[in-house]
Amino acid sequence: MIPKDYELILNSLYEGVYIVDRQRRILFWNQGAKNITGYAAEETLGKFCHDNILNHIDVYGRQLCLDGCPLHETLIDGKTRELNAYLQHKRGHRVPVHLKSIPMYEAGEITATIEIFTESSEPQNEYFRAALSKHELLRDPLTGLPNKRFFDHYINSKMNDFRMLDMPFAVAIVDIDNFDGINKTYGVATSDEILRLLSESYRSSIRLADLIGRWTNDEFVFIFSGVTNEALNSLCEKIRIMSEASTLRANTIREVEIAVSVGASVVRKDDTADKLIRRVTERLKKAKTKGGNCCITR
Known part of the structure; x- marks a missing residue:
């Protein structure tokens, strides 16, 4: 789905990047996503984002993967979304991140969504x-x-x-x-x-x-x-x-x-x-x- 040259570029980013299809199956997972979450591409590719691998929650503890998933909503209406959330690292602790979901089109139809996320913690006092x-x-x-x-x-x-x-x-x-x-x-x-x-x-x-x-x-x-x-x-x-x-x-x-x-x-x-x-x-x-x-x- 992604040309090899683009994969090299995406894997060189500090930001986490992953792509899901219309069924929310994970098609691509970059090195930045591994660095932030602890999960390597081979552990995530082919799985569904609603399998709660990252188990995103908002500040109120609401599980976004089950209620208010920005990827799912962007797949439906094509709108780009940004929000702050907390993902669950492979080791179990919570990591604050800023998320952005962007639709991907082919022949005028939404075929996938790309999520870009960055760790949003502040330096220690x-x-x-x-x-x-x-x-x-x-x-x-x-x-x-x-x-x-x-x-x-x-x-x-x-x-x-x-x-x-x-x-x-x-x-x-x-x-x-x-x-x-x-x-x-x-x-x-x-x-x-x-x-x-x-x-x-x-x-x-x-x-x-x-x-x-x-x-x-x-x-x-x-x-x-x-x-x-x-x-x-x-x-x-x-x-x-x-x-x-x-x-x-x-x-x-x-x-x-x-x-x-x-x-x-x-x-x-x-x-x-x-x-x-x-x-x-x-x-x-x-x-x-x-x-x-x-x-x-x-």
């Missing part, structure tokens, strides 16, 4: 990169995220900014539901993979966070600056959705589904760092007692 590169003791060795020691330094700095400059911020703690059960069923190696998987999803998808760190064995911590209670609730819900939409994909075991509970709070005038963390922890406990897979932010 310079403060963290500088600090973590110089001080390995501040980095969690498993996930590469800032550890609790780093967080303790950082939240004290945020408390000082709040008292002196009236710069509000919020803290959220995320706990993996049934982590002990996962550990017992699948073993420590799988549990470690889940922690690495979530850290990758959070780093690439929760870009408004000042800090994303490893808090305890099965918990992560987030700091957001300048957020209202309403905005904090939306951010925590996004964390929950991105966690639930990340599944550990492996050849030796079935997919391991993930859910999390979130407790969070905006800083108050009479807070100390310890008081703020206690309140967040209490809200996390409430989320767990409600059955998990939910957020408590007030």
Whole structure:
């Protein structure tokens, strides 16, 4: 379908490119698509995009492959579409991408659609990169995220900014539901993979966070600056959705589904760092007692 010269050009692009026919069967998959998704052409060619290989979701967790697929809609009406979404990497974590679907014509008829996608994550905060590169003791060795020691330094700095400059911020703690059960069923190696998987999803998808760190064995911590209670609730819900939409994909075991509970709070005038963390922890406990897979932010 594609001349050899064009294949060479498309395979030289950093962008991911794939083409589907009218039945949404994948006809072409370039090297850029492999680099972004982890899937090689031989793993995708001949399969259908609605087989949920990439399992695209929007920010609300809606599965685009089943409801609102831009490729399918472009095949129907011939309109070019652009949107932001989150695809699922071969390893299971979520990757934010910008998608563009373009119709392809032959003899005046739409015969295929081409999708071009680019990774849309932002670079890590310079403060963290500088600090973590110089001080390995501040980095969690498993996930590469800032550890609790780093967080303790950082939240004290945020408390000082709040008292002196009236710069509000919020803290959220995320706990993996049934982590002990996962550990017992699948073993420590799988549990470690889940922690690495979530850290990758959070780093690439929760870009408004000042800090994303490893808090305890099965918990992560987030700091957001300048957020209202309403905005904090939306951010925590996004964390929950991105966690639930990340599944550990492996050849030796079935997919391991993930859910999390979130407790969070905006800083108050009479807070100390310890008081703020206690309140967040209490809200996390409430989320767990409600059955998990939910957020408590007030």
